[in-house]
Amino acid sequence: MSKTLQKNDKNGHKLQNSAEESDIRLVLVATNDCCLKCEYCIVPKSHDFMSWETLKKSTDFLFTSKKKNLQIHFFGGEPLMMPFDLMKKVIVYAKLKAQRCGKNVNFMISTNGIPLNSEKIRFFSKFGVRLEFSIDGGPETQNHNRPQKGLQKASYHLVIKHLPETIKAGVPLHASAVITPSRARALVDDFLHLVNNLKFKEVFLMVACGLIWTDKDIEVFRNKLRELKPIYLKLLKERQIILYNIYEWLPPFRINTEVVIDTDGRVYPACCVVFLGDEKTKRKFVLGHIDKVAEEQKNTADDICKKRLSNDFGMRILIEGKALETNIKAGDAMTDFVKDLSEAVKKNPKLYGIYSRKEQKFEQI
Numbered sequence: 001m002s003k004t005l006q007k008n009d010k011n012g013h014k015l016q017n018s019a020e021e022s023d024i025r026l027v028l029v030a031t032n033d034c035c036l037k038c039e040y041c042i043v044p045k046s047h048d049f050m051s052w053e054t055l056k057k058s059t060d061f062l063f064t065s066k067k068k069n070l071q072i073h074f075f076g077g078e079p080l081m082m083p084f085d086l087m088k089k090v091i092v093y094a095k096l097k098a099q100r101c102g103k104n105v106n107f108m109i110s111t112n113g114i115p116l117n118s119e120k121i122r123f124f125s126k127f128g129v130r131l132e133f134s135i136d137g138g139p140e141t142q143n144h145n146r147p148q149k150g151l152q153k154a155s156y157h158l159v160i161k162h163l164p165e166t167i168k169a170g171v172p173l174h175a176s177a178v179i180t181p182s183r184a185r186a187l188v189d190d191f192l193h194l195v196n197n198l199k200f201k202e203v204f205l206m207v208a209c210g211l212i213w214t215d216k217d218i219e220v221f222r223n224k225l226r227e228l229k230p231i232y233l234k235l236l237k238e239r240q241i242i243l244y245n246i247y248e249w250l251p252p253f254r255i256n257t258e259v260v261i262d263t264d265g266r267v268y269p270a271c272c273v274v275f276l277g278d279e280k281t282k283r284k285f286v287l288g289h290i291d292k293v294a295e296e297q298k299n300t301a302d303d304i305c306k307k308r309l310s311n312d313f314g315m316r317i318l319i320e321g322k323a324l325e326t327n328i329k330a331g332d333a334m335t336d337f338v339k340d341l342s343e344a345v346k347k348n349p350k351l352y353g354i355y356s357r358k359e360q361k362f363e364q365i
Contacts, residue, residue: 023069026261027259027271030076030082030087031047032044032046032047033048033049034076035112036078036114037149039211045077046263049086050086052090056090057265057291059097060097063097063101065301066300068103068104069103069106070103070106071105072094073109075260076110078115080116081115091123091127109129110132111134112155113158113166116162116166118162118165121162121171125169130171133173133175135159135198137189138156138186138190138193141183141190145180146159163198163199173202174202174203175202175203176204177206178208179205179206180208181221184217184220184221188224191232201240204243205334207331208330209319210318212326213327218329222333225336229344237348243341245334246338246342246355258270258305259287259304259305259307266286267288270308276317315328
């Protein structure tokens, strides 16, 4: 993980620049629509989705970067609810453009998996599209945290329906599991369910933002993390199960601070700003509109990327009051776990070798 340098712009916004060279990632909020009603979701729901014109201009803008390795990350809402022909069109367009420009472009989709079908799975396999599979654990945790919208609340059976086919097709994927205060007690069982029952080889653990964590919740969370450590190290040694947190963890917890294009084409320095409910506050962070930004030759993707918000500042925009205070404590628990785990991995040549061999792949995520 790169260290970051923070400074303020003329409007008082905290900015983040990488102290090291890194790849550039553009997040496309394909739609704010979704088929679930997650306990911790902050996304204001609408049925809008990104137009082809905005998708194309955003892709063209990404290619103004001087970086060789680029990534397009489809986000939402549930991005697979947008017309699939549009998603296929922009992926093929970006691949052809990368070939002409001598660059590499990778794709990632954050999805709950429900809209998957055989056609989409074949396409993702063909183009190496990585799926960030949002699933929080076993049936009890998943159904509690991430219910359906209607009277039928259970979602677990829908989320895992196409998972075996996805894995069999060789689609690159990892689980993104959110830990909530009410389900922290099930952390170890949920992690084991993901790797043993659902056969995930790569997992990222997230701390739920915006929910109140009591001191008791955090104590339970820390105890479960301590319990998970030897179990995970055994899984790493025997089955090379990768815990993605060791590669990327921005304390006190991870906030997406990449350059983001909203469904309407407005450009933002972080996802947390896009999802603000207060439009007046949200407008303060608009970096421009993709129609104009893309036309102004002086504004390249690299220039805009320098205006990303720091992880710390993004968190403080998103969360306020008691929730902020307790979320920091919960995030610190995860940070301590990651640091402890990282040290254990570094001290064991065999375990460190597993992560080292996979490092290049994860740099492209």
